[in-house]
Structures are given as C-alpha cells and as structure tokens.
Amino acid sequence: MNTMLNSAVRLTLATWLLFGLAYPLAVTGIAQLAFPRQANGSLIAGPGGAPLGAAQVGQNWVGAGWFHGRPSATTDTDPKDPSKTIPAPYNAASSNGSNLGPTSQALHDRLFTDRKALLKDLPGIQTLPADMLTSSASGLDPDISPANALMQAPRVAAARALPLEQVQALIATHTVGRTFGVFGEPRINVLSLNMALQSWQAAKPQQTK
Amino acid sequence: MSPFWLQIGLTLLATLLLSLVLGRYLARVMTGQRTLLDPLFDPLDGLLYRLVGRDACSRPMNWQRYTLHMLAANLAMAVLIYLVLIFQNRLPLNPLKLAGMEPMQAFNTAISFITNTNWQSYGGESTLSNFSQMAAITFPMFTSAATGFVVAIAFIRALIVKDGGADLGNFYRDLIRFSTRVLLPGALLFALFLIWQGVPQTLDANVAVNTLQGAHQTISLGPVAAQESIENLGTNGGGFFNVNAAHPLQNPTPLTNLALLMLMSSLPAALVVMFGRMIGNARQAWVIYGVMGVLLLGFLAMTVLPEQAGTPLLHQAGVSLQAGPLQPGGNMEGKEVRFGIAQSALYAAYTTAFTTGSVNAMHDSFTPQGGMPLMIQMMLQCVFGGKGVGFLGFLVYGLIGVFVAGLMVGRTPEFMGKKIEKPEIVLVSLALLIHPLVILAPSAWSMVVPYGLSSLNNAAMHGYSEVLYAFSSAAANNGSAFAGLNANTPWYNLAIALVILLGRYPPIIFLMAVAGSLAAKPTLPPSVGTLRTDTPLFGVWWFATILIVGALTFLPALVLGPIAEYFAMATHHLF
Numbered sequence: 007m008n009t010m011l012n013s014a015v016r017l018t019l020a021t022w023l024l025f026g027l028a029y030p031l032a033v034t035g036i037a038q039l040a041f042p043r044q045a046n047g048s049l050i051a052g053p054g055g056a057p058l059g060a061a062q063v064g065q066n067w068v069g070a071g072w073f074h075g076r077p078s079a080t081t082d083t084d085p086k087d088p089s090k091t092i093p094a095p096y097n098a099a100s101s102n103g104s105n106l107g108p109t110s111q112a113l114h115d116r117l118f119t120d121r122k123a124l125l126k127d128l129p130g131i132q133t134l135p136a137d138m139l140t141s142s143a144s145g146l147d148p149d150i151s152p153a154n155a156l157m158q159a160p161r162v163a164a165a166r167a168l169p170l171e172q173v174q175a176l177i178a179t180h181t182v183g184r185t186f187g188v189f190g191e192p193r194i195n196v197l198s199l200n201m202a203l204q205s206w207q208a209a210k211p212q213q214t215k
Numbered sequence: 216m217s218p219f220w221l222q223i224g225l226t227l228l229a230t231l232l233l234s235l236v237l238g239r240y241l242a243r244v245m246t247g248q249r250t251l252l253d254p255l256f257d258p259l260d261g262l263l264y265r266l267v268g269r270d271a272c273s274r275p276m277n278w279q280r281y282t283l284h285m286l287a288a289n290l291a292m293a294v295l296i297y298l299v300l301i302f303q304n305r306l307p308l309n310p311l312k313l314a315g316m317e318p319m320q321a322f323n324t325a326i327s328f329i330t331n332t333n334w335q336s337y338g339g340e341s342t343l344s345n346f347s348q349m350a351a352i353t354f355p356m357f358t359s360a361a362t363g364f365v366v367a368i369a370f371i372r373a374l375i376v377k378d379g380g381a382d383l384g385n386f387y388r389d390l391i392r393f394s395t396r397v398l399l400p401g402a403l404l405f406a407l408f409l410i411w412q413g414v415p416q417t418l419d420a421n422v423a424v425n426t427l428q429g430a431h432q433t434i435s436l437g438p439v440a441a442q443e444s445i446e447n448l449g450t451n452g453g454g455f456f457n458v459n460a461a462h463p464l465q466n467p468t469p470l471t472n473l474a475l476l477m478l479m480s481s482l483p484a485a486l487v488v489m490f491g492r493m494i495g496n497a498r499q500a501w502v503i504y505g506v507m508g509v510l511l512l513g514f515l516a517m518t519v520l521p522e523q524a525g526t527p528l529l530h531q532a533g534v535s536l537q538a539g540p541l542q543p544g545g546n547m548e549g550k551e552v553r554f555g556i557a558q559s560a561l562y563a564a565y566t567t568a569f570t571t572g573s574v575n576a577m578h579d580s581f582t583p584q585g586g587m588p589l590m591i592q593m594m595l596q597c598v599f600g601g602k603g604v605g606f607l608g609f610l611v612y613g614l615i616g617v618f619v620a621g622l623m624v625g626r627t628p629e630f631m632g633k634k635i636e637k638p639e640i641v642l643v644s645l646a647l648l649i650h651p652l653v654i655l656a657p658s659a660w661s662m663v664v665p666y667g668l669s670s671l672n673n674a675a676m677h678g679y680s681e682v683l684y685a686f687s688s689a690a691a692n693n694g695s696a697f698a699g700l701n702a703n704t705p706w707y708n709l710a711i712a713l714v715i716l717l718g719r720y721p722p723i724i725f726l727m728a729v730a731g732s733l734a735a736k737p738t739l740p741p742s743v744g745t746l747r748t749d750t751p752l753f754g755v756w757w758f759a760t761i762l763i764v765g766a767l768t769f770l771p772a773l774v775l776g777p778i779a780e781y782f783a784m785a786t787h788h789l790f
Contacts, residue, residue, distance in 0.1 A: 014291045046422075057425075058425055109675065
C-alpha cells in the first residue's frame with residue numbers, strides 16, 4: 007500500500023514537472039523566438055504606438071461609414087451591480103455565444119429587432135446573408151461573408167461619399183477564398199477592410215466630395 | 216463535387232490515412248519494439264523511470280495491481296490539480312490577480328480533468344491564471360489521455376495472453392512510454408503549427424488595444440497553443456477560452472481547424488489499427504473500424520444536413536438559407552464565418568464521436584435534428600470514442616453480441632478464442648448499464664427541482680436538452696456542452712462531478728476485472744463450431760447490438776428533448 011502511494015505520488019510529480027511546466031514553458035520559449043508576432047496575439051500597431059487591435063479578433067463597429075461585423079453575444083459585468091451582466095459586443099476578455107436554440111422566443115425577438123434596424127439602411131432588401139443576422143459562436147468573429155460586405159457597400163459608400171464601384175473593388179481585393187480552394191468559407195476580415203477603407207480615403211482626399 | 220462535401224470527404228480520408236500510419240507506430244511503441252525516435256526518447260523515459268522508481272516501472276502487474284496503481288496515480292494527480300486551483304492566487308504567473316477557485320468548482324474541475332472529461336463550469340480566460348492553465352489543465356491533458364489508453368492496452372494484452380497468465384504489463388511503463396513517445400512529440404509539433412497560424416503562446420494574460428474607432432478593447436492572451444494541441448490530441452476538450460476552438464485566437468483559420476480535427480481523430484482511429492497488429496488479426500480490426508466508420512458517417516450526415524437546411528425561424532426572419540459562393544447559408548447562429556456550416560457541423564460530429572469535447576460552434580444553437588446525433592454519439596460513446604475507453608466500450612458491445620448470438624445458435628460464446636461465461640457477462644453488463652443510469656437519473660431529477668431548472672438558458676424541450684446533453688457529456692467523459700446551461704451552481708458542480716466519476720472509473724474497474732478473468736483462460740483454437748467475430752456478418756451483428764442495446768435505451772429520453780423540439784419547431788412554436 008505504502009509503496010503504491012509512493013510510486014503514484016512520484017509519478018504525479020514527475021509528469022507534472024514535465025507536462026505541466028517544462029512542456030508549456032518550452033513551447034512558449036520557442037514561440038517567442040520563432041513566431042513572436044503570432045505568439046503575442048498578432049497585434050496591429052496603431053498610430054500612437056499602442057496596438058489598434060488583433061488581426062484575428064473582431065471589433066465593434068458603430069456608424070454608417072464602417073463595415074459592421076456580425077452580431078455579438080458577449081457580455082461584461084454590470085458596473086452598477088457586479089452580480090449582473092450587461093451586453094458588451096466584442097468583449098475579447100470574455101468570449102461567448104448566445105446559446106439560443108431554434109425554438110427560442112428570445113432569439114426570435116432579437117432576429118426581428120436586428121432585422122428592422124438593418125433594413126432601415128438597406129432599402130428594397132428582402133433576404134439577408136446568413137451571417138448578417140445570426141450571432142457568432144465566439145462573439146469575436148473577425149469575418150463576414152462577401153455577400154454581407156457587398157450588401158453594406160452602398161451604405162458605406164454613401165456615408166463616405168465614395169463611388170460604389172470603388173468600395174466594391176476594395177471588398178473584392180479583401181476577400182479571402184477557401185483554403186486550397188476547399189476548406190472553410192470565403193470571407194472578409196472586417197478590421198482589415200475598414201483599415202484599408204480609411205487609409206485609401208486618406209490617401210486620396212480629392213476624390214471625396 | 217462541391218467544396219461543401221469535398222472538404223468533409225477529404226477530412227475523413229485524412230483521418231483514415233493518418234490512423235493507418237499511426238497505428239503501426241503505436242503497436243511498435245506499446246509492444247516495446249524499436250522505433251526511429253528511440254534515441255530521442257530513451258534518455259527521457261530513463262529519467263522518468265528513475266524518478267518514479269526503477270522497480271515500480273518494471274514489475275509485471277496483474278489486473279488488480281494495474282488497476283490499483285492507476286487509481287492511486289489518478290487520485291494523487293486530482294489532489295494536486297485541486298490544490299493548484301484553489302491556491303492559484305498565491306502561486307506565480309497570475310498577472311490578472313485572479314482569486315483562488317471556489318472549492319466546489321475546483322472539485323468539479325479536478326475530477327473533470329483527471330478523467331479526460333474536461334467539462335468546464337468556468338470561463339477559462341476570466342477564471343484561471345496562466346499557472347493554473349499550465350499546471351492544472353495542460354498537465355492532466357497528458358496523463359488522463361494516457362490513463363485511458365493504457366487501460367485499453369492492458370485489456371488487449373489480456374486477450375492475447377495465450378498461457379492463461381496474469382501479466383497485463385506495467386502501468387507506469389505504459390503510461391510513460393505512451394505519454395513521451397506519442398503525446399509529447401505530437402503535442403509539441405502541432406503547438407508550433409498552431410502558433411505559426413496565429414494562436415498565441417505567451418505568459419502575458421491580456422493586452423489592451425485602442426480600436427480603429429477609438430474604443431477600448433481588452434484581448435485575453437496566454438499559453439494557448441501548448442494546451443490546445445494536447446487538448447485535442449488527448450481527446451480532452453476543455454479549452455483555454457470560454458468558447459474553446461470557436462475563439463478566433465484559439466482556432467484562427469480553416470487550416471488550424473483541420474489540424475485540430477486530425478489531432479482528435481487520429482489516435483482513437485489508430486488504436487483500432489494497433490489492435491489489429493497486436494492481436495495479429497487485421498480482419499478483426501477492419502470489422503471494428505468498418506462498424507465505427509459507418510456509425511460516424513451516419514451521425515455526421517445527420518448533423519450536417521439539418522444545419523445546412525437551417526430553421527423555420529431564420530427563414531421567417533428573411534435569412535437566405537441556401538449556400539452559395541458568397542455566403543454560407545444555413546443555421547449560422549452560434550457558428551463562425553471562417554468555418555461555415557460544413558466545418559462547424561463536421562467538428563461537432565468529430566468532437567462527440569471521438570469524445571473530445573472541444574467545440575468550434577455553439578452546439579446549444581444547433582437544430583434539434585442536428586444536435587441529437589451529437590448526444591447519441593456520447594450516449595453510445597463507442598463511435599471510435601475517447602482515448603482507450605471508447606475502444607473498450609465498443610468491445611463491450613461485441614462481448615454482448617457474442618453472448619446473445621451464442622445463445623441464439625446454441626454455441627459457446629467465444630471472443631478471440633476466450634470463452635465468455637457468466638462472470639464476464641455480469642461485469643460487462645454492469646459496465647454497460649451504469650452509463651444510462653448516471654445520465655438519465657440526474658437529468659430527470661434536474662427537471663423536477665428548482666435548483667436544477669434555474670440554470671436553464673432555453674425554455675421547454677430545448678432547456679431539457681441542455682441538461683440531458685450535460686449529463687451525457689459528463690458520463691461519456693466528453694466535456695462539450697449545450698453551453699447555455701449555467702453549470703456553475705452547487706447542484707450541477709457536484710452532480711456532474713459525481714456522474715463523471717461514475718462514468719469513468721466503475722466501467723474501467725469492471726472491464727479490468729473482465730481482462731483479468733479472460734487472461735486466466737486458455738485460448739481455444741478456432742473450430743468449425745466457432746462463431747467468428749472477424750467477418751462482415753458479425754460486423755452487422757455488432758452494429759445491430761450497438762443500436763438496439765445502446766441507442767434504444769435512450770430513445771424515450773430523446774423523444775422528450777430533441778425529437779419533441781423538432782415537431783415544435785416545424786409547427787412554428789416558440790418558448
């Protein structure tokens with residue numbers, strides 16, 4: 007009995023040191039040397055030196071002049087009552103999905119409220135791309151589908167007083183296809199599209215009205 | 216073929232090919248033959264043998280000793296995990312100054328991770344320090360996977376012992392060899408691949424950014440990649456972030472998604488190939504592989520098709536459900552654009568078949584028809600299944616099948632030359648029956664008590680499905696969830712921990728007892744009167760046994776949940 011416990015404890019400590027400490031620390035060391043950018047979250051440098059985002063983490067977009075990401079179900083602690091949570095879209099410190107099922111009244115209400123708000127900016131539209139009304143799994147989805155971006159293009163172009171064809175061309179250059187033409191879905195990273203939009207307009211101020 | 220089906224087909228093919236290669240390597244490692252990697256691992260193993268004790272690592276063990284040492288080691292590890300979690304506030308690498316975990320939640324977490332379940336009642340990035348993520352979470356991902364695997368190895372040895380002996384190998388030696396020669400190199404290589412693709416690996420906890428629009432965003436980071444590779448290779452599940460592999464930093468591209476699918480599927484499938492080589496009967500292995508493969512394909516199709524078809528509610532809201540080159544269509548609620556429907560549904564089917572439990576989409580938001588096969592796979596827990604235990608579960612159905620068929624045709628039931636008699640059948644039945652008991656009883660109880668019902672995120676049938684899924688996941692040591700359920704309550708933390716324990720150890724103990732009993736029996740040479748188990752005919756019988764004994768047990772429970780919900784959904788009812 008004693009020898010058994012003795013061996014079990016020694017196995018525990020030996021594997022703990024190897025797999026719980028040495029292995030993750032070794033991977034960290036190699037990662038920081040070989041892939042420092044990715045290992046630290048693929049941050050994008052901002053104007054003042056502070057990063058303006060992580061390339062793969064979605065941001066919350068407000069206003070007609072920006073392409074919007076998907077609905078996000080992330081929340082944050084309510085500052086007034088720490089036992090409650092309040093909606094906080096794209097809270098990258100607390101990922102979450104809505105977890106609402108297909109017979110949920112709450113999902114129904116959200117879909118129709120969002121639809122109404124969306125269609126205000128999209129006259130004449132009846133059907134929406136699947137990713138436009140549905141919330142993502144992580145609440146941090148960085149991407150939208152090409153159909154989603156193209157539907158938003160007239161709104162963005164009008165708000166920025168840009169020719170629609172140029173905004174559409176920008177979408178086309180930012181569309182990432184399936185990997186090897188097979189895996190995953192065609193998509194557009196909203197942050198990189200909006201960054202391109204901003205810098206492109208800044209470089210050609212004479213083209214805006 | 217459309218990219219939709221092509222990406223699913225190529226993934227399945229890759230799993231098959233990888234399992235063939237890995238199966239040969241596994242057989243060599245577990246039977247002590249030379250491999251190319253020996254010069255690398257002999258010194259490491261030697262060091263570990265010395266730390267544990269050379270004697271302890273070389274003594275042959277009978278089934279009782281093997282099981283007891285396994286239990287003692289698991290207990291010691293669980294205690295260590297528990298201590299790290301509750302004292303994380305006093306341990307290093309806690310930049311966010313997170314508090315120690317509550318004892319009940321820490322108990323649940325320690326049980327969950329030492330049993331290869333990796334159910335999480337906490338949100339990783341907001342609850343655990345980086346030290347806990349490494350020393351309490353990444354650590355058991357190796358040892359719990361290895362524990363399940365070596366138990367299967369011991370059982371297989373019992374089948375091939377010819378002389379009526381009792382030696383099932385040495386627990387420590389098996390665990391160490393499997394951990395260092397299979398898990399460690401795989402985890403290390405894939406961790407680097409994931410980092411290259413954009414998964415973070417840092418000791419910082421988060422970074423504050425000022426977004427393009429000038430808003431403040433805090434992004435959680437940490438030693439993600441090292442944990443994620445072993446999380447899937449060890450069929451553990453339970454991720455660094457709350458939403459697991461749906462998080463864009465944990466699973467940033469379709470390539471990482473493919474890598475995760477390969478990680479979780481390759482070893483359980485390779486185990487079958489290894490089994491064929493160890494017993495020297497490839498036909499037997501192919502019968503098993505075939506039945507498991509057919510089950511997987513069936514459940515996969517049952518998940519993929521309804522997810523792409525979408526739901527009446529989405530249709531009503533004017534969502535375009537038809538997939539096209541410009542948008543994914545289908546039920547995209549709780550799914551990520553980069554994975555679309557195909558990669559999300561495929562991942563869901565894989566993670567419940569190989570009982571991994573990592574997720575890249577929110578299963579809670581799946582259609583009722585698409586979510587049901589996920590539950591069934593965990594209820595059967597032998598569609599390849601998790602490390603070792605899935606394979607053993609499959610053999611259990613085979614033993615039942617042999618016994619029933621033997622009774623029907625009046626032959627002595629035999630499996631691989633070993634007579635199956637009353638003691639074995641009693642033990643096997645116990646191992647089989649405990650599974651529905653620990654799923655159905657607490658699910659039913661949760662539906663009639665206020666502390667059970669208060670955790671539901673969805674109402675009516677779907678809320679009940681959340682509970683049924685939770686206990687199926689716990690009993691199958693899967694760890695995935697209909698994640699709307701608030702499982703961090705005293706009742707669910709305690710009940711789920713107990714279900715995990717009962718779903719894990721009693722079946723293993725019963726099956727080790729069967730192993731001991733089979734090992735002691737002489738191997739009979741096959742005769743004309745032998746009912747062969749390595750034929751397609753017996754494969755069909757095996758398949759039928761699984762569906763009749765396994766699936767029918769759960770049919771009433773499923774009727775109340777996903778099946779009732781389907782009809783409610785089809786008739787536009789909302790709750």
